[in-house]
Amino acid sequence: PAVGETLIVAVRHKEEYLRATCDFRPPPNDLGSDVSYKVIDGIVYDNHDEVVNGIEAWDDGGDPTVCGIKILAMEDIHDESPDLEKSGWTINLAFQQGGIFGQEKLAKIEVEIHLKEDFLKPILERYLGHLPEHYDLSLIPDLTSTDELVHFQGSVKITLRTTSYPGFIIPVQMNGLD
Numbered sequence: 716p717a718v719g720e721t722l723i724v725a726v727r728h729k730e731e732y733l734r735a736t737c738d739f740r741p742p743p744n745d746l747g748s749d750v751s752y753k754v755i756d757g758i759v760y761d762n763h764d765e766v767v768n769g770i771e772a773w774d775d776g777g778d779p780t781v782c783g784i785k786i787l788a789m790e791d792i793h794d795e796s797p798d799l800e801k802s803g804w805t806i807n808l809a810f811q812q813g814g815i816f817g818q819e820k821l822a823k824i825e826v827e828i829h830l831k832e833d834f835l836k837p838i839l840e841r842y843l844g845h846l847p848e849h850y851d852l853s854l855i856p857d858l859t860s861t862d863e864l865v866h867f868q869g870s871v872k873i874t875l876r877t878t879s880y881p882g883f884i885i886p887v888q889m890n891g892l893d
Contacts, residue, residue: 716830718789723773725783726806726826727853733811737782740805742795750792754782782808795830803829818858849874 773783854869
């Protein structure tokens with residue numbers, strides 16, 4: 716994503732959960748901005764409960780399991796730091812009846828999304844003739860486990876555009892897996 720372009724940041728949850736709130740916090744920056752956004756009944760509000768101009772609620776065509784925002788023209792405050800150690804976009808979801816994964820006290824989930832090119836497009840992809848266009852990632856943590864290690868299952872769908880030769884090798888990057 717680039718400043719001036721449209722940016723969509725969204726999350727999807729399981730159908731059986733009824734979402735109460737959905738809040739978005741842009742990556743921390745050096746611009747002194749401390750803005751956050753919340754989506755309520757299809758309207759985007761800032762942290763002062765003012766309707767935000769230039770940002771629309773986005774739900775992937777009416778899907779009640781999707782909560783997102785569509786920034787019509789991305790600004791510097793929406794971009795990430797070039798420092799790979801800094802946080803990305805943070806999305807907080809709160810659910811109406813708690814009990815996610817059968818855990819009564821588990822009623823909130825926080826998701827962090829990075830949009831940095833360095834995370835999504837390693838040098839090999841340019842070498843192998845692919846340009847990533849869309850990532851659809853689903854991770855499901857096993858929150859009922861009592862094991863010290865956190866276990867996940869999930870899937871990813873990647874849309875790649877073949878830009879040059881060879882274009883027949885599909886690279887996959889996984890960072891920080893044990």
